[in-house]
Amino acid sequence: MKTTLTIEMELSLYAYCVELGAVVVEEVTMPEDKGIVDTLSCFMFPDGKREWRCYELKVSKADFRSAAKLSFIGHYNYYVLPKSLYEQVMEEIPREIGVLVYRPYVSEEKTDVPGTFSIVKKPQRKELEVEEEALTNRFMASLFREVRKAKRMEKGVRYFPTEELYKELKNRTTFLGVAGESLLYETFKEELENQAVTELTEELTALKKDYEFLKNRQTVRRRATEPLE
Structure with missing residues (x-):
């Protein structure tokens, strides 16, 4: 190594x-x-x-x-x-x-x-x-x-095959030591959590836009001059 x-x-x-x-x-x-x-x-x-x-x-x-x-x-x-x-x-x-x-x-x-x-x-x-x-x-x-x-x-x-990625990660954590390995894990975990939050935020924004679009369509269809059934 x-x-x-x-x-x-x-x-x-x-x-x-x-x-x-x-x-x-x-x-x-x-x-x-x-x-x-x-x-x-x-x-x-x-x-x-x-x-x-x-x-x-x-x-x-x-x-x-x-x-x-x-x-x-x-x-x-x-x-x-x-x-x-x-x-x-x-x-x-x-x-x-x-x-x-x-x-x-x-x-x-x-x-x-x-x-x-x-x-x-x-x-x-x-x-x-x-x-x-x-x-x-x-x-x-x-x-x-x-x-x-x-x-x-x-x-x-x-x-790259999964086993190659694991091997490279293991090599890097060996150089980093225990403290560095822990830091690497925490950084990876934090990035995954941030990515999940970002994706959920984007999905919520898209749902809000869909809701506003459907709401506006309903308003246009029901004009004040038209009789309501």
């Missing part, structure tokens, strides 16, 4: 890569059983050549030292770390791997993302460890996955 810090770093890294002019996508399964890269960016040049950069995000010492496979198969490869973690593990980082240190923005700054990055260690260029055509195919498949997600969101959450 992703931590709040991991999510902040993912959002910021995506924007960072886009600002550099790259096409970028997250969680790409590598060919030849090379694992899953957290974030993969591709720079396309006028001569048709491509430059691939792989980013592995780590937020704790245990995460950094995990046995999970590192997918450093690109031309340039980076660890993406909080400053405090970098200071703890800097001696363990291979010479050819670069490091981006996450720098969160202060709350007063109005930005679209939580933070940005500083390059504290430059990577060394190397040859791709997989065939570029296979890598491009995986990259395109991951981009297609994200487009499908976006199109589903455009159509609204009603197109």
